[in-house]
Amino acid sequence: MKEKKSNSIIVISLIPVCLAVNVVGGNLASALKIPLYADSIGTILAGMLCGPAIGLLTGALTGVVSGIFSPIMLAYIPVTGIYGLAAGVLSKKKMMVKIPKLVVSGIIIALLGVALASPIIALVFGGITETGQAVIIAVLRAAGFGLLPATLISSFCTEFLDKLLACFICYVIVKGMSDRYLSKFQLGELYMKRKKLQIDFDDDDEEELQ
Amino acid sequence: MDRQSVEEKLKRQGGVIENFCPFTKLMLVVCTAVLSILFGSLIYIAIISAVYIILSLAAHVSRDFLKSYFRLFIFFGLMLILMNSFFQSNESEVLFSMGKVSIYEEGFYRGCRMSSIILSVAGGLLFFTETTPIQDLMVMLGNIGLSSDIVYVVVATFQSITELSGRMEQILDAQRSRGIETDGNLIVRAKAVLPMLITLLLSSMVSAEEKAIALEARCFNCQGTRTALRVYKTTAADIIAMIVLALITGGIVVAGFIL
Structure with a gap:
């Protein structure tokens, strides 16, 4: 782990940008009135490039930051955290390198999110969300489903599409980055066009500064 | 001063x-x-x-x-x-x-x-x-021993949000002028998401690198006591x-x- 120290600064400056992307992406989705959240793109990107730990941190901080705008989001910290964690682990296992694998990863992330979000929606908020989900949940409950299954079913609908889109966007972004840039991140090597890179690009910055 | x-x-x-x-x-x-x-x-x-x-x-x-x-x-x-x-x-x-x-x-x-x-x-x-104000909270938390990395991340996040929202508006206008429709039915609007987000993300990745260089130039990783503009x-x-x-x-x- 020779590069760890010099990596950390770029990671530290990447996290705020990823967090802001989450917030702005969410705003864009609601501005275009698209029934997606689009608020986990930054988290997944951080996980993809920097590994599970940074992904988890970015995800958890997303919860904290959105919590400042709407305190309800604080209850979802575990969910936003698991997105980053899952993206990091999947990326490490080379599950995000090719499109077919990417789809599987998207599904896994969505499944984990639903599995974690539903109990939170059901237990903390009694099945109420600020989105249209509340109506679906109410209808399902009236149709005889229990609180937990009703929440699960309604979450599945939105989550899958959202996470697939997020993974796809991240993939396009990472593919669009230069090798020089990717080399600064822990998992960046997986996505480089040129394999087996020998040159240490990390020294670039230091030389520029001197 | x-x-x-x-x-x-x-x-x-x-x-x-x-x-x-x-x-x-x-x-x-x-x-x-x-x-x-x-x-x-x-x-x-x-x-x-x-x-x-x-x-x-x-x-x-x-x-x-x-x-x-x-x-x-x-x-x-x-x-x-x-x-x-x-x-x-x-x-x-x-x-x-x-x-x-x-x-x-x-x-x-x-x-x-x-x-x-x-x-x-x-x-x-x-x-x-x-x-x-978020700076107050973070300076306070920094004073009682929260790592300066986290303090920077949170404070910088709020700066980045305003920055990126501004850039989002620019990109929205730019892409509209190139003929991307942002009004209409769901499919038309959904099609606008990709050209918007990908442009935004790539440009923000560049800014992340610039910030990293700026931080390094200001000796962010140095050991020793740190000073803050605001004191509470x-x-x-x-x-x-x-x-x-x-x-x-x-x-x-x-x-x-x-x-």
């Missing part, structure tokens, strides 16, 4: 409530949360709403706060009570019925309880964030307020258990 005049300039103009230390305000949130878990009811909701509204009026943040609090109140407060009243019908007594719709006693009280917990925690945090101290008023809060909460809890 010497340091003192800078500090003078940065001195907060706010009133008494804004100038309380962030920890005092957090303590208020914790106290109301504890009380709501123990004594959640319809009366509690009324009292807690009154407390926060009065405090926000005193702190001159009332308009933003009231708007968000009202939304919270309608979406979560009332909805929780209503939904629980209709569905939690384990053969409990009917409290009120109108035609086919009945409100069940057990569900009603359950709903009130949940709603008071959510309103006091979320409302309290809302009040906290409305009255506390816990005042006597904070300590008194904390003691009073603790006494009130303790008093109510004790009284609640005796009665």
Whole structure:
């Protein structure tokens, strides 16, 4: 782990940008009135490039930051955290390198999110969300489903599409980055066009500064 | 400009409530949360709403706060009570019925309880964030030993959000002028997402690198004590307020258990 120290600064400056992307992406989705959240793109990107730990941190901080705008989001910290964690682990296992694998990863992330979000929606908020989900949940409950299954079913609908889109966007972004840039991140090597890179690009910055 | 005049300039103009230390305000949130878990009811909701509204009026943040609090109140407060009243019908007594719709006693009280917990925690945090600039909180947390990396990440996030929102507008205009439609049916709007987000992300990745270089140039990874432009101290008023809060909460809890 020779590069760890010099990596950390770029990671530290990447996290705020990823967090802001989450917030702005969410705003864009609601501005275009698209029934997606689009608020986990930054988290997944951080996980993809920097590994599970940074992904988890970015995800958890997303919860904290959105919590400042709407305190309800604080209850979802575990969910936003698991997105980053899952993206990091999947990326490490080379599950995000090719499109077919990417789809599987998207599904896994969505499944984990639903599995974690539903109990939170059901237990903390009694099945109420600020989105249209509340109506679906109410209808399902009236149709005889229990609180937990009703929440699960309604979450599945939105989550899958959202996470697939997020993974796809991240993939396009990472593919669009230069090798020089990717080399600064822990998992960046997986996505480089040129394999087996020998040159240490990390020294670039230091030389520029001197 | 010497340091003192800078500090003078940065001195907060706010009133008494804004100038309380962030920890005092957090303590208020914790106290109301504890009380709501123990004594959640319809009366509690009324009292807690009154407390926060009065405090926000005193702190001159009332308009933003009231708007968000009202939304919270309608979406979560009332909805929780209503939904629980209709569905939690384990053969409990009917409290009120109108035609086919009945409100069940057990569900009603359950709903009130949940709603008071959510309103006091979320409302309290809302009040906290409305009255506390994020830099204050982070400097305070940095003072008590939070890693400077985290302090930077959080403060920079808020800068990045404004920065990126501005850039988002630019990209939106630019892509519109190139013929991407942002109005129309769902599919048309969904098609606009990719060219928007990908452009935004790539440009923000570049800015992340620029920031990293800037940080490195300013010796971010150096060891040693750090200085901050803003300096905050816990005042006597904070300590008194904390003691009073603790006494009130303790008093109510004790009284609640005796009665």
